[in-house]
Amino acid sequence: LNKDISSDSDRDDSVKFDMPQLNASSRKLLRWWLNEAQRRLKLKEAILPLIQQGMNSHCEKCLSRKNLKVDSVVSFEEMDKKFTFQYPSENFNLVLWKSYWKTHQAYETKCLLCISQEKDMARSNTTQVSKIIQEHQGDNNWGPVFLQESSRAILMQWYKEAHENIFEGGEGRTRNSVDISDDEGGDVSFKWAQRKFVSDEATKGIALKWLLNSRAILQRRQK
Ligand SMILES: [Zn+2]
Structure with a gap:
């Protein structure tokens, strides 16, 4: 009755596991990680x-x-x-x-x-910040924000200055201009886009308006 089982265990005890083959760089990484x-x-x-x-x-x-x-x-x-x-x-x-x-x-x-x-205080601060963000978002049904000529001019100036500020010093000089009108790409991997720059209240206001407008467009597309 137990013939099958016993013969099974007798057969081959060197079971071959599927060991993942590590290449040299993976081994190096693993060793570094262990060491660290x-x-x-x-x-x-x-x-x-x-x-x-x-x-x-x-x-x-x-x-x-x-x-x-x-x-x-x-x-x-x-x-x-x-x-x-x-x-x-x-x-x-x-x-x-x-x-x-x-x-x-x-x-x-x-x-x-x-x-x-x-900890409670920190948590409540976080809640307040997200409340402010929600108030800005409203019910998500705002229409498109049309920039007046003057706002557009300030925005363009703001963009130009930010761009020049950041490219100053030559480190990021590989790209001379960036197309901000490209809604499709959503590529913010440019170095200049990730750096901090100082802006005054007016430019902040316009930047916020611009951001909300872009987000509204994106949200409408997703519907
Ligand atoms: Zn105490």
Whole structure:
């Protein structure tokens, strides 16, 4: 009765799994990732006692002495980035890392109640911002926004100045002009489009109008 099963198990025990074949670059990437994970773990372990030592005897907001929690002012990620940048070849030097941490770090002690109040506040701020955005969006049934000649002129000036500002210095000079009238592409991968520039209230207003108008067109197309 059990013949089939027993013969089955007898047959071949070197089962061949389908192992994914890693090419050289994948292997390299995997090794780098492992190395990086190990390094970060070591660095983190090294500074945990330093953070604990930085704890104050009371909450810095309400002076409570109960349920205290200490944290570093500068995040581990930020510190790691700066340290690695300054000492690229000393990645695993824990002595140097700890001394760097002590020099550039500060600590914050707060009670759990204050921490949760801060979280609530941050959440409510986020809600307010999204409310403002919703108010701007209205019921999504606005008609097209027609720019007056003067607005159009200001918009063109604003675009030209932004473009010139950003291309100044030559880094991005490969593209001399960008066609802003192209509604189809939606390509915002140009360097200049991702950089910050300073604008006054009037240009902000026009930019917002322009943005809302473009979005209205897109939304109507999707219907
Ligand atoms: Zn507190």
